[in-house]
Amino acid sequence: MKAIRLQHNPLKFRITAELVWLIIRSLRWIVSPQCWKLILIGSLADFSDVKERLAKTGSVTEALHLIQSAYRVDFITYHLASTVVGDFDAPFVRTTYPDAWVSTYLLKGYVTIDPVAREGFLRQLPFDWRELEVAPEMLMFLEDAIRHGIGRFGFSIPISDKAGRRAILSLNSNASAEDWEDLVDAHRSEWVDLADLVHQMAVFELHGASDPIPVLSPRERECLYWSALGKDYKDIALILGLSHHTTRSYIKSARTKLGCATISAAATLALKLRVITI
Numbered sequence: 001m002k003a004i005r006l007q008h009n010p011l012k013f014r015i016t017a018e019l020v021w022l023i024i025r026s027l028r029w030i031v032s033p034q035c036w037k038l039i040l041i042g043s044l045a046d047f048s049d050v051k052e053r054l055a056k057t058g059s060v061t062e063a064l065h066l067i068q069s070a071y072r073v074d075f076i077t078y079h080l081a082s083t084v085v086g087d088f089d090a091p092f093v094r095t096t097y098p099d100a101w102v103s104t105y106l107l108k109g110y111v112t113i114d115p116v117a118r119e120g121f122l123r124q125l126p127f128d129w130r131e132l133e134v135a136p137e138m139l140m141f142l143e144d145a146i147r148h149g150i151g152r153f154g155f156s157i158p159i160s161d162k163a164g165r166r167a168i169l170s171l172n173s174n175a176s177a178e179d180w181e182d183l184v185d186a187h188r189s190e191w192v193d194l195a196d197l198v199h200q201m202a203v204f205e206l207h208g209a210s211d212p213i214p215v216l217s218p219r220e221r222e223c224l225y226w227s228a229l230g231k232d233y234k235d236i237a238l239i240l241g242l243s244h245h246t247t248r249s250y251i252k253s254a255r256t257k258l259g260c261a262t263i264s265a266a267a268t269l270a271l272k273l274r275v276i277t278i
Contacts, residue, residue, distance in 0.1 A: 050070045060078055151175070225276045
């Protein structure tokens with residue numbers, strides 16, 4: 001923002017977005033709850049404008065910083081559970097958390113006890129972090145996070161696409177409980193839409209226009225799953241309650257989509273791409 005000069009004062013003042021936000025938040029204590037909610041919503045970027053600007057970003061990291069700034073949250077993380085590129089199989093994670101916290105998180109292996117990561121890949125619906133049950137072994141992790149400036153409040157959005165990929169978009173804040181509740185109530189539906197857009201950007205950033213993971217129907221996945229366990233089409237037909245002809249059709253279509261000559265090769269590739277798990 002441009003600097004604002006006071007004509008009768010030699011000092012120069014630069015009003016930053018952070019200072020403006022502090023001023024806005026101070027109004028909470030002098031206006032009614034209804035007025036405050038209107039002020040809170042009106043002070044943030046317009047949703048259509050955010051989506052338009054998001055489409056122009058060049059990376060997931062840039063998109064996260066844009067959303068963080070637009071909604072005045074402190075940190076945002078996008079976590080794709082696993083991705084296969086060539087012979088590498090690893091999670092795809094982008095975050096605005098401080099480098100010191102990211103290093104600590106990795107070195108101490110916090111991913112194994114992080115309640116958000118644990119629950120996020122099991123749940124289907126968005127959730128507030130206050131809904132999570134915290135086991136005793138997680139307390140050290142949470143205390144360490146607070147020492148690194150991570151906020152006490154968060155909101156996570158599980159993402160599941162047609163290719164079977166699972167991801168989480170999480171927003172974190174150091175705001176007061178009241179401010180956080182107002183923010184979530186006002187913008188949760190927008191955040192869900194933005195999570196899908198960020199996920200699409202991540203897939204494109206990884207694979208470009210040629211996504212290696214085909215879209216398989218639930219029945220095709222089931223047939224591949226049982227094939228990976230060594231069942232033939234007759235066994236699978238019996239297990240799924242289908243005719244032999246229908247079962248072979250599902251197996252053939254799954255194999256074709258995966259570009260494999262045999263069902264065993266298709267099952268192996270499906271396991272590698274995490275289309276199925278056993």
